[in-house]
Amino acid sequence: MKFEKRRANTKQEIPTASMPDIVFMLLLFFMVTTTLREVDVHVQFTLPSAKAIEKIENKRLVSYIWVGKSGNIQINDSIVKLKDIEPIMYAKRKALPNVIVSLRIDKNTDMGQVTDIQQELRKASCLRINYSTNVKL
Amino acid sequence: MIKKKKIAEASIPTSSMADIAFLLLLFFLVATTIDVDTGIGLTLPEYVTDIKNVKVPKDRMAAILINENGDVLLDEKPIPIIQIKNQLKPRIISKIDLPNDKKLIVSVKTDRKTNYNVYIQALDQIKQAYFEVRDEYSYSHYGKKYGDLGSDEQTVVKDKVPIIISLAEPESIKK
Numbered sequence: 533m534k535f536e537k538r539r540a541n542t543k544q545e546i547p548t549a550s551m552p553d554i555v556f557m558l559l560l561f562f563m564v565t566t567t568l569r570e571v572d573v574h575v576q577f578t579l580p581s582a583k584a585i586e587k588i589e590n591k592r593l594v595s596y597i598w599v600g601k602s603g604n605i606q607i608n609d610s611i612v613k614l615k616d617i618e619p620i621m622y623a624k625r626k627a628l629p630n631v632i633v634s635l636r637i638d639k640n641t642d643m644g645q646v647t648d649i650q651q652e653l654r655k656a657s658c659l660r661i662n663y664s665t666n667v668k669l
Numbered sequence: 670m671i672k673k674k675k676i677a678e679a680s681i682p683t684s685s686m687a688d689i690a691f692l693l694l695l696f697f698l699v700a701t702t703i704d705v706d707t708g709i710g711l712t713l714p715e716y717v718t719d720i721k722n723v724k725v726p727k728d729r730m731a732a733i734l735i736n737e738n739g740d741v742l743l744d745e746k747p748i749p750i751i752q753i754k755n756q757l758k759p760r761i762i763s764k765i766d767l768p769n770d771k772k773l774i775v776s777v778k779t780d781r782k783t784n785y786n787v788y789i790q791a792l793d794q795i796k797q798a799y800f801e802v803r804d805e806y807s808y809s810h811y812g813k814k815y816g817d818l819g820s821d822e823q824t825v826v827k828d829k830v831p832i833i834i835s836l837a838e839p840e841s842i843k844k
Binding site: 548551552555556558559562563565566580582583584585586587588591594632634635637638639640641642643644646647650651653654655657658659660661662663664665666667668 | 683686687690691693694697698700701706707708709710711712713714715716779780781782783784785786788789790792793794796797799800836838
């Protein structure tokens with residue numbers, strides 16, 4: 533007697549026809565949620581960490597000022613001097629009235645410099661600021 | 670009879686579509702910045718040229734002074750930074766039911782040589798004190814944490830426990 537192997541008649545392949553659709557869906561999600569990196573950071577800094585922190589709800593309102601270890605101040609893509617902050621930030625505020633200035637300052641900076649920057653921001657009437665910090669666990 | 674010629678099926682090859690889509694996906698994955706900006710928010714006072722000194726009654730003020738070595742004075746008494754929260758909380762709570770112009774003002778004054786990190790730690794403590802008072806207040810009145818309240822209730826709590834932090838300009842260091 534001859535035994536016949538029983539085999540299922542179903543196909544053995546994973547259907548890949550819908551794979552592009554899935555991938556496109558993912559792609560679309562990332563395209564919509566992405567905000568592209570706009571600037572290169574030229575200064576070196578380590579942020580301080582804190583517990584009582586808030587999230588900035590709207591990323592498009594945020595404008596950054598970096599202060600590095602060596603005391604360099606960076607706005608946009610360039611290192612600026614202290615007295616240049618006011619005109620630059622004033623122009624930014626004009627374009628975006630409720631701008632939030634996020635200060636990314638190295639944790640070993642002196643308060644004197646921080647205050648100087650804050651004074652310039654006050655002159656430019658950018659009053660909403662945010663000290664950028666890491667989350668302390 | 671003439672047999673009809675079979676028309677070859679016309680189709681766009683779609684097997685590489687997934688590869689292309691993956692490539693695009695990868696690009697956006699790499700270019701995306703997911704990190705959410707976190708930090709301590711503050712509102713600076715407006716820039717005025719003529720400075721008027723307004724007398725504030727002493728019991729309304731909590732004056733925090735940080736010197737260049739990172740030592741902290743709260744109302745002229747030296748305390749460690751991590752104690753600021755516990756010292757401030759009862760004072761904030763005691764002023765919850767007072768009208769808005771009688772609530773606690775926390776004034777932070779630093780030296781020009783004070784370390785930024787110390788300043789952030791102190792500010793963090795102050796904020797934590799306020800957040801905890803807000804949480805406790807909303808828990809006792811609404812049975813929920815502050816973050817879970819509706820926006821109307823949040824405004825009520827915010828109005829009851831406003832965060833008033835005054836940044837004094839630092840004294841220039843003595844030479």
